[in-house]
Amino acid sequence: MKAEIITVGTEILLGEIIDTSGPFVGKQLANLGIDVYYKDTVGDNFKRLDDAISLAEKRGDLIILTGGLGPTEDDITKQVLAKHLGLELVDDQVALTKINDFYAKSRTNRPGNELIMAQYVSGATVLPNDNGFAVGMFLKFNSKSYLVLPGPPSEMQPMFNKYGLPLLGKEIGQQSLIESRVLHFIGIGETNLEDQLKELISKQTNPTLATYVKQNEVTLRITANGKDQEEIKRLLDQEERQVQKIVGKYFYGYGEENSIEQVVVNLLKQNKLTITAAESLTSGMFQSKIGSVSGASEVFSGGFVTYAASTKEKLVAVAKETIQNSGVVSAATAAEMAAGALKALETDLAVSFTGVAGPSSLEGHPAGYFWIGMALPDGNVITQDFNFPKSRNDVRDYAVKMGFKMIYDYLENN
Amino acid sequence: MKAEIITVGTEILLGEIIDTSGPFVGKQLANLGIDVYYKDTVGDNFKRLDDAISLAEKRGDLIILTGGLGPTEDDITKQVLAKHLGLELVDDQVALTKINDFYAKSRTNRPGNELIMAQYVSGATVLPNDNGFAVGMFLKFNSKSYLVLPGPPSEMQPMFNKYGLPLLGKEIGQQSLIESRVLHFIGIGETNLEDQLKELISKQTNPTLATYVKQNEVTLRITANGKDQEEIKRLLDQEERQVQKIVGKYFYGYGEENSIEQVVVNLLKQNKLTITAAESLTSGMFQSKIGSVSGASEVFSGGFVTYAASTKEKLVAVAKETIQNSGVVSAATAAEMAAGALKALETDLAVSFTGVAGPSSLEGHPAGYFWIGMALPDGNVITQDFNFPKSRNDVRDYAVKMGFKMIYDYLENN
Numbered sequence: 077m078k079a080e081i082i083t084v085g086t087e088i089l090l091g092e093i094i095d096t097s098g099p100f101v102g103k104q105l106a107n108l109g110i111d112v113y114y115k116d117t118v119g120d121n122f123k124r125l126d127d128a129i130s131l132a133e134k135r136g137d138l139i140i141l142t143g144g145l146g147p148t149e150d151d152i153t154k155q156v157l158a159k160h161l162g163l164e165l166v167d168d169q170v171a172l173t174k175i176n177d178f179y180a181k182s183r184t185n186r187p188g189n190e191l192i193m194a195q196y197v198s199g200a201t202v203l204p205n206d207n208g209f210a211v212g213m214f215l216k217f218n219s220k221s222y223l224v225l226p227g228p229p230s231e232m233q234p235m236f237n238k239y240g241l242p243l244l245g246k247e248i249g250q251q252s253l254i255e256s257r258v259l260h261f262i263g264i265g266e267t268n269l270e271d272q273l274k275e276l277i278s279k280q281t282n283p284t285l286a287t288y289v290k291q292n293e294v295t296l297r298i299t300a301n302g303k304d305q306e307e308i309k310r311l312l313d314q315e316e317r318q319v320q321k322i323v324g325k326y327f328y329g330y331g332e333e334n335s336i337e338q339v340v341v342n343l344l345k346q347n348k349l350t351i352t353a354a355e356s357l358t359s360g361m362f363q364s365k366i367g368s369v370s371g372a373s374e375v376f377s378g379g380f381v382t383y384a385a386s387t388k389e390k391l392v393a394v395a396k397e398t399i400q401n402s403g404v405v406s407a408a409t410a411a412e413m414a415a416g417a418l419k420a421l422e423t424d425l426a427v428s429f430t431g432v433a434g435p436s437s438l439e440g441h442p443a444g445y446f447w448i449g450m451a452l453p454d455g456n457v458i459t460q461d462f463n464f465p466k467s468r469n470d471v472r473d474y475a476v477k478m479g480f481k482m483i484y485d486y487l488e489n490n
Numbered sequence: 491m492k493a494e495i496i497t498v499g500t501e502i503l504l505g506e507i508i509d510t511s512g513p514f515v516g517k518q519l520a521n522l523g524i525d526v527y528y529k530d531t532v533g534d535n536f537k538r539l540d541d542a543i544s545l546a547e548k549r550g551d552l553i554i555l556t557g558g559l560g561p562t563e564d565d566i567t568k569q570v571l572a573k574h575l576g577l578e579l580v581d582d583q584v585a586l587t588k589i590n591d592f593y594a595k596s597r598t599n600r601p602g603n604e605l606i607m608a609q610y611v612s613g614a615t616v617l618p619n620d621n622g623f624a625v626g627m628f629l630k631f632n633s634k635s636y637l638v639l640p641g642p643p644s645e646m647q648p649m650f651n652k653y654g655l656p657l658l659g660k661e662i663g664q665q666s667l668i669e670s671r672v673l674h675f676i677g678i679g680e681t682n683l684e685d686q687l688k689e690l691i692s693k694q695t696n697p698t699l700a701t702y703v704k705q706n707e708v709t710l711r712i713t714a715n716g717k718d719q720e721e722i723k724r725l726l727d728q729e730e731r732q733v734q735k736i737v738g739k740y741f742y743g744y745g746e747e748n749s750i751e752q753v754v755v756n757l758l759k760q761n762k763l764t765i766t767a768a769e770s771l772t773s774g775m776f777q778s779k780i781g782s783v784s785g786a787s788e789v790f791s792g793g794f795v796t797y798a799a800s801t802k803e804k805l806v807a808v809a810k811e812t813i814q815n816s817g818v819v820s821a822a823t824a825a826e827m828a829a830g831a832l833k834a835l836e837t838d839l840a841v842s843f844t845g846v847a848g849p850s851s852l853e854g855h856p857a858g859y860f861w862i863g864m865a866l867p868d869g870n871v872i873t874q875d876f877n878f879p880k881s882r883n884d885v886r887d888y889a890v891k892m893g894f895k896m897i898y899d900y901l902e903n904n
Contacts, residue, residue: 091518359786383791
């Protein structure tokens with residue numbers, strides 16, 4: 077099967093937004109063994125999109141359209157496809173109700189056009205949008221297949237994974253099953269990880285290994301195919317064991333939609349441990365990530381942002397002498413910040429961050445140098461320093477991730 | 491002039507790398523007033539690239555090819571173009587010398603193929619590569635123009651800016667200048683904004699208006715062309731006045747790379763005011779955004795994450811009775827949180843966030859309902875409630891943005 081991806085949006089042609097949907101879909105199709113020979117971007121123009129669909133029909137069997145499903149006048153993807161195929165647009169009642177309910181509950185008026193996001197091309201299978209309003213669809217017509225997906229990655233990717241992939245799998249008459257296992261790593265770069273797994277990667281056939289990077293972490297996808305779940309599980313287990321033997325110390329969790337903060341909050345819940353933080357370098361980012369996890373209140377009652385030296389003294393009782401003698405970017409200050417936060421809110425664990433976000437250096441330390449402290453239930457405090465000479469917000473993000481990783485390692489080993 | 495961008499590379503089709511060259515070139519062409527109607531990605535395949543060039547010649551006048559100029563067997567762009575046009579590849583002596591010199595000086599052996607990076611299509615103007623080996627080129631042939639650029643952004647972007655743009659400017663006989671002004675809005679959706687600007691948008695010719703969305707905010711780009719800077723400025727000013735008259739209350743700042751936290755931190759600096767926060771709903775996200783701005787320490791010494799009711803009492807002195815009588819999601823609690831934080835750290839301003847992140851409801855309030863408090867230098871506290879029934883982290887992000895907007899409005903009007 078040959079596929080062509082058409083991304084719709086003038087803002088992409090103009091370079092105002094970067095298309096990440098095309099690459100995402102391309103990768104997934106490659107995993108399925110579907111060839112993608114062309115990927116096109118077309119502006120929000122009726123005739124040009126219509127032409128692009130015609131051309132894609134000549135060149136391939138599966139046409140994937142992303143973007144242009146919103147409520148504005150620029151959003152024309154469904155309208156063009158319907159006209160192109162000579163089909164009507166009809167309402168999906170579930171999506172319609174969802175949109176109406178939203179505007180009934182919120183205080184903003186619904187501006188006229190929102191309801192068209194519930195429309196789909198007659199005869200298509202509707203793909204629900206769990207993270208937005210615009211429905212997707214899958215349609216077979218005149219021996220061609222059409223998969224239509226929303227533009228925003230936060231809506232498109234879950235829709236594709238949950239509803240699109242199984243449909244495509246059926247479509248290509250997948251005889252053997254294909255399954256992936258996703259592993260997350262923190263504290264190692266992509267090149268380094270690939271280098272360490274070089275031997276496994278070079279001899280890969282089934283399973284295959286593919287790495288990709290999110291901000292300051294690396295994801296490894298192990299994909300196996302087999303005649304049944306059992307065979308696939310055996311293949312994946314076997315491959316994962318070899319991977320873990322080499323880079324296991326950087327591993328923190330499984331699954332496409334996982335994150336280190338989710339893993340750590342869940343581990344804290346399981347261990348019935350509470351946590352707090354005193355953040356200087358990261359200025360609340362660690363606690364914000366804790367709060368992003370639903371149900372975090374079970375393990376987290378609050379904490380401190382201690383940006384200035386005086387605030388470190390005032391809120392978490394760092395001794396003036398410690399700062400004078402060791403500086404704010406030091407093991408001693410990190411330790412007292414963590415211990416002070418733990419004491420102030422009577423938690424089981426506390427973590428602290430102090431360092432140089434940059435761009436300027438501080439106390440003779442270069443931008444990217446920082447200390448993390450972790451106060452433990454037994455009264456001990458562990459400190460560790462890091463050097464990550466990147467941009468200000470990369471340093472802060474990396475520090476938060478390494479903080480979570482230190483807690484993860486502690487919880488896994490105790 | 492109509493342009494088409496062709497990005498060459500199987501690794502882009504497979505989603506292994508994200509194409510940033512297309513967006514970069516698209517933006518630059520838009521600024522020049524050259525229309526880009528299509529952008530295609532083609533794998534490293536001779537016939538398919540040849541077909542794509544033929545198609546682009548039918549659809550436009552300027553064909554821009556990026557990628558595939560390297561020394562490996564996959565790199566075929568120049569070879570395909572030369573064959574397509576029936577022209578020879580010839581050596582650029584400057585580039586040839588540069589490659590030979592490099593390998594003479596370095597200790598690594600030159601792997602056979604490197605010299606082809608010095609080749610260009612006979613008759614073309616060579617664009618030197620100041621950051622690599624592969625030369626680019628600009629060619630006019632049979633009434634079409636071809637601009638060929640390397641794939642890596644670090645090589646492509648400087649080459650395009652330094653050598654490509656002047657050639658294109660001459661090509662289109664650039665008479666008039668084009669310039670954009672970017673305006674940012676918070677607290678209004680894209681559809682609603684477009685709806686309110688309907689009349690302006692419908693009659694747009696010069697300047698033109700285009701909206702796009704980032705998470706919970708909307709950007710408006712006003713683009714004007716004129717014979718000189720003065721005329722453009724007059725056109726932009728005039729259009730902006732009309733826009734501001736209608737949606738000015740949602741406006742917070744100018745410029746492609748701007749953000750509400752940057753604007754607010756800068757305004758606080760200008761006004762020599764300090765700020766703190768007590769965050770429940772947002773759990774440190776507001777303070778993290780403050781800390782993301784370089785130089786934030788001038789106006790921010792730290793603050794509180796008061797997630798649990800008990801922490802609100804303990805850290806920022808919210809009265810037990812207030813919580814008992816009004817609940818944590820209330821104007822009264824928001825007010826006491828802000829006032830308590832201001833008092834604790836002796837700042838000029840303090841902001842507080844308390845509400846229901848979801849997915850569950852709280853105290854009878856639905857997910858997405860929240861209060862923001864803002865304590866002022868004169869001792870007053872302003873509170874405002876919001877209802878934003880979206881996902882947990884959308885609610886938190888929206889709350890932080892509305893908090894910044896309240897501070898912005900206060901600073902602009904006082």
